[in-house]
Amino acid sequence: MTAIDTDLLVLGAGAAGLVTALAATGRRVCLLNAADSASELAQGGIAAAVGAGDSPRLHAIDTHAAGHGLNDDGAVRFACEGAPDAVAWLEALGVRFARDGEAWSLHLEAAHSRARVLHAGGDATGAEVMRVLRRRAAEALHVERLSGLRATGLVRGDDGVCGVTALSVDGRSFTIHARDVVIATGGIGALYSRTTNPECARGDGVAMALAAGARCAGLASVQFHPTALDVPARPLPLLTEALRGAGARLLDEGGAPLMRSAHPLGDLAPRDVVAREVHRAQCAGGSVWLDATDLRTTDVARSFPSAYRACRQFGIDPDREPIRITCAAHYHMGGIAVDLDGRTNLPHLWAVGEAAHTGLHGANRLASNSLLEAVVFGRRLGRALTQAGSAPVASGTAADGPRDEEVSPELRDLMWTCLGPARDPAAIASGIERLSAWRSGPPARALASPRLGLVVAMLRDAQGGGAAIA
Numbered sequence: 001m002t003a004i005d006t007d008l009l010v011l012g013a014g015a016a017g018l019v020t021a022l023a024a025t026g027r028r029v030c031l032l033n034a035a036d037s038a039s040e041l042a043q044g045g046i047a048a049a050v051g052a053g054d055s056p057r058l059h060a061i062d063t064h065a066a067g068h069g070l071n072d073d074g075a076v077r078f079a080c081e082g083a084p085d086a087v088a089w090l091e092a093l094g095v096r097f098a099r100d101g102e103a104w105s106l107h108l109e110a111a112h113s114r115a116r117v118l119h120a121g122g123d124a125t126g127a128e129v130m131r132v133l134r135r136r137a138a139e140a141l142h143v144e145r146l147s148g149l150r151a152t153g154l155v156r157g158d159d160g161v162c163g164v165t166a167l168s169v170d171g172r173s174f175t176i177h178a179r180d181v182v183i184a185t186g187g188i189g190a191l192y193s194r195t196t197n198p199e200c201a202r203g204d205g206v207a208m209a210l211a212a213g214a215r216c217a218g219l220a221s222v223q224f225h226p227t228a229l230d231v232p233a234r235p236l237p238l239l240t241e242a243l244r245g246a247g248a249r250l251l252d253e254g255g256a257p258l259m260r261s262a263h264p265l266g267d268l269a270p271r272d273v274v275a276r277e278v279h280r281a282q283c284a285g286g287s288v289w290l291d292a293t294d295l296r297t298t299d300v301a302r303s304f305p306s307a308y309r310a311c312r313q314f315g316i317d318p319d320r321e322p323i324r325i326t327c328a329a330h331y332h333m334g335g336i337a338v339d340l341d342g343r344t345n346l347p348h349l350w351a352v353g354e355a356a357h358t359g360l361h362g363a364n365r366l367a368s369n370s371l372l373e374a375v376v377f378g379r380r381l382g383r384a385l386t387q388a389g390s391a392p393v394a395s396g397t398a399a400d401g402p403r404d405e406e407v408s409p410e411l412r413d414l415m416w417t418c419l420g421p422a423r424d425p426a427a428i429a430s431g432i433e434r435l436s437a438w439r440s441g442p443p444a445r446a447l448a449s450p451r452l453g454l455v456v457a458m459l460r461d462a463q464g465g466g467a468a469i470a
């Protein structure tokens with residue numbers, strides 16, 4: 001086992017981890033990264049009230065409405081009020097958001113009352129943001145990167161969390177001791193059979209934190225995207241909501257408008273409403289189609305190049321024919337419970353981005369609010385960590401030896417059946433029973449698997465309808 005000492009260890013180099021590392025200018029940062037990230041796949045963009053007739057107050061009202069009023073108002077106000085400055089900060093770093101002449105080009109997305117989604121490269125906003133953040137992190141003298149290492153568990157000492165165990169791609173074990181540890185490992189979508197998320201989104205950070213005794217909240221709250229391309233691929237290519245903002249329509253098996261009587265906002269209803277409607281139609285045995293052949297002012301190829309390329313890869317011409325779509329696991333509203341600074345209940349453990357639960361999203365995230373969350377909360381956390389200051393690194397013991405289990409197809413099917421878009425109490429109860437059998441049967445090491453522990457906690461949260469789990 002190789003031992004490494006560092007000052008501030010950030011787990012994950014998606015938008016949240018990179019922004020935190022950049023903002024923690026007073027610290028010596030080690031940035032650990034497993035592989036891919038959801039941030040670079042983000043298409044639609046980043047929400048900010050920067051357009052004429054818009055305001056942070058209206059953005060906050062939309063965020064609360066999409067979240068069914070279960071949002072934390074302090075987190076909502078902080079994010080919506082900080083959004084214009086976050087966009088200016090990204091632009092100053094070098095992000096090139098699209099403009100119409102002098103003004104921002106703003107897209108309208110589902111459940112937003114105003115066009116307020118800044119975007120780049122058509123529908124390749126995440127790639128542009130990540131290009132710039134990665135370059136800035138490579139230039140920053142206080143940031144060192146350790147790529148190809150997957151954290152497997154937290155190390156605890158007398159004074160709280162003091163490091164992680166990790167595995168390299170070639171199977172070597174590491175213990176990394178640090179004064180502070182930030183979990184920025186993203187979401188859980190890869191635990192599902194149908195997902196838009198990359199394989200790194202396996203809930204590692206939340207599972208490790210839960211196993212170490214961190215408080216988590218809203219674990220059963222998962223957002224399903226209504227319009228993933230229905231093709232044999234993993235992850236499923238996403239067709240951005242902005243397509244419906246530009247006039248694309250959802251059609252049922254018989255070609256009738258799917259959302260006509262389901263919600264007053266029709267095709268632009270909140271994500272959870274549309275996803276449930278798509279799921280209902282699929283469970284009834286029908287296919288669901290997205291018809292983008294008659295967009296208002298543009299065509300798919302020109303304005304939505306990522307969506308266009310994905311369709312063409314599977315032989316579909318979205319400018320000429322409807323696209324068969326499916327709902328898919330997309331975003332985890334639940335996570336490690338943190339305050340506005342990103343502080344958890346365990347000393348020296350912090351969390352940010354999709355792995356954290358700030359309460360910003362309530363029961364359902366408003367489209368394009370998660371890149372925003374990564375930037376506004378990442379910057380605040382970086383400043384808080386600079387203020388917390390460095391100190392000698394403590395030593396401690398790992399709860400368990402490092403290992404890296406694959407996510408089995410059985411687990412993915414269980415997630416879809418028990419924690420999918422439609423929740424059935426009987427299916428949830430049988431999921432808990434099946435997991436208990438797996439955990440007590442061979443191989444015995446599954447007993448202590450943090451990942452299975454996370455799934456059990458999610459099922460219990462879904463069963464109890466509770467928002468917080470200790």
Ligand SMILES: Cc1cc2nc3c(=O)[nH]c(=O)nc-3n(C[C@H](O)[C@H](O)[C@H](O)COP(=O)(O)OP(=O)(O)OC[C@H]3O[C@@H](n4cnc5c(N)ncnc54)[C@H](O)[C@@H]3O)c2cc1C
Nearest residue numbers: 012013014016034035038039044045151186353354370371
């Ligand atoms: C297809 C798609 C489109 C989206 N579009 C938008 C959009 O338009 N607007 C928007 O706001 N949001 C969008 N989202 C959501 C948004 O991209 C994510 O919620 C956000 O980027 C999460 O950022 P993050 O930094 O928390 O996580 P990520 O970007 O997923 O980064 C997590 C990092 O942690 C690393 N990691 C994971 N496990 C470990 C481990 N055990 N050890 C070490 N490192 C680990 C990963 O390799 C990665 O570097 C989209 C998501 C998807 C999947």
